[in-house]
Amino acid sequence: MGSSSQSLAQLEAARGLALGDGRYYPTIIPGVLPIIGVNANATLEVQRWGADFLAETFASPTWAPDVKASSALTVLPTLHEFVEATDASIVKSAIQAAACIYPLVYRHIISDPNDKQSWQIMSTIKSSILRRMDSAIPGVRICCVKFVQQVVLVQTPGQTADPRRQDPNDISLSHVPRDHPLIPYANLEAEASGLLDRLLDTLHSDYSDALLVTATLNTLGALIQRRPVIANKILNSVLNFNPLKLANSPMTPKNKVLIRSLERTTRALLVNVLKRNPESSVNVRIQQYLERMHRMRVDAFDEASRKRPAPVEPTDGLDTAKRQRLGATLPPTKEPTYPPLPPGPVSYRQLYTLDPTASTANFDVQIFQDRDQLVRILVSVLHSIDETKLNNAVNAVRARYNTYLQDASRHAAPPNITAAVDEEEEYEPDFEPEDAEQVINRLDSVGPDEIARRALPEATIAPYKLPDAPPLTEQEVQRYGEETIRRAFSMLSAMEEPPAKTKVPKGGFNRLAASNFDRDSWITIMSRLATRAPSGLDDPEEGIKAEYGRIAKRGSFALAEAIRDGLYNYIMYDWKRRLDLAISWLNEEWYNDRLHAEAAEKNFRSVSNGKGSSRPDIRGNYKKCALRLLDGLVAYIEGTDKVLVRFMSEIPEIDREILQRMKRMAEDPERIELAILVLQYLYMFRPPVRSICVDVLEDMWRTNDRAKPSARKFLIKWRPEVLQSENEVKMESTNGTLEVKPVS
Known part of the structure; x- marks a missing residue:
């Protein structure tokens, strides 16, 4: 043990x-x-x-x-x-x-x-x-329902069938290849469909197990939201579900609790569906179902209060109202008698209790934790009380109270003034604070010398200084930095898009980073924190190598990479509307790399002093960030998205490796024209990269058969010798027909 x-x-x-x-x-x-x-x-x-x-x-x-x-x-x-x-x-x-x-x-x-x-x-x-799932105890069966929900979620196709647009965090059947050797696509889909039917059958089976039915209803909300493929099937099953079926059986307290639980859970599920999809075509059926269920609930629970109560037959064979119309004499009504109050001190309970032998006298109202519920019960009870009986009871309580006051004044003893004064002087509890009048009366009885003697001595209050905070460790600095970055990007996500500006702000790398505190200003701050803060550019006394060594120990590079990851995720979340932020970020990265290169060159010249030594290899972050953004855009971009042309034309530097992404994008037949349009635009408006654009276009013409017709139109104008030397064809006449043969 x-x-x-x-x-x-x-x-x-x-x-x-x-x-x-x-x-x-x-x-x-x-x-x-x-x-x-x-x-x-x-x-x-x-x-x-x-x-x-x-x-x-x-x-x-x-x-x-x-x-x-x-x-x-x-x-x-x-x-x-x-x-x-x-x-x-x-x-x-x-x-x-x-x-x-x-x-x-x-x-x-x-x-x-x-x-x-x-x-x-x-x-x-x-x-x-x-x-x-069918034979265990209720607690285990509820857990089994949760497991079945997860199986149906992962073995059902996701919201989009395009693999390029799949959410990596949403695991679904769409991620499974059709020819997977271990988990066949068809088998998983069939198993998920069968488990879903098994889950929905719970709604139409034995209603006595309300816990299992409630757990099933609670799992269907996530399936409807995340798997639109099966949403209609689930909604049809829920709309055929009758949570008030037990109302036909005897209305025992247990059945009432079960019916209310099932009805509220079903209503909450359908109301959430209405809120999430206000434009859905099935909303009309859901509204009708909710109204019908409301009427059924009213009929089931409020039937006793809605029906007219049965008439009470008179005990003597003649109704009181009929006696008045017939002129008969009414029997004298006996006023109820109530027991007197007991002698001695009386509590409020004894004062208002007119019948001590009744069962209601021992009822403790403190068992009602909900105040609103107690008010509803009291209102219904007061409605059912006879007005004459209520008036008689009130008069009886008033008479008992008056009698009690008379007895108390008659038997009260004359007060002993001396004893009272002595008690008042002796009884001074410390926990009761004195009011202003008591303080004045006490000070009047004390002389001025005594007041001066009791006065507190004057004392100067020493200045208080908070102790210095303990130094942070490297791990704490790294953790706090990452938390700050997450909070900054969460604030950016909640910030609205900038409105249209009538005045163009001042541009350039030397502009103020945050002048308007809008989204663009915060992006500029984050990008400069990632590029300039850990680079040592504001510290001219230290060289690039020393700065790199110092930062590597402190962990600032890890924070800079965390900021870059946050910028990438923020841009890719809505890349069409945030493409200008990506261009601004890449400009900051390129500018930072240029400053690094100039500082390294200056340091190399001062250290080498004319000696033959190798130049330092400075690897910047611009190219890495540009390739990462371009790979992310190529995965989602379509052939009609001309924003790629703007992105490629406005980034500060382009090399062969960046333009090779256009060749990779052209492997998709639907995006060949977009890739060639980018190369054409860069050839026309960015002369420094003309040769690279033609080289990529030539490589595309040689390796991609589907892109040859489109590439040929531009190679004829830009590099015709390629077509003449390798792809020139000639026409030969054979027996009056034309035959196309490649030149050897």
């Missing part, structure tokens, strides 16, 4: 470390697995802790998905043991962990078809979970 508690204490310490920083998960998981495994002879408490830890670990968003995927492969054997366990809490946590791990293993198998062992273990876990 002692070793088990000691192990749990150590495991909790490791868990707390990982919760503080998600980067520790990859190092903690390998050390935890040998302790929590079933084959490691671990106690039941340790196994439960291990299952909860795995479910919490892979549901945490604080560590990278790529690292999480590699760690998921190592926990598969342990997870298989937990799924086959007999303890319900272990099985529930294991199924929740499997729901988080399944998409990660699925994406790993797509990229690595040779890892059959991992997929076999994952398939075994999936089969075990699906077998438990």
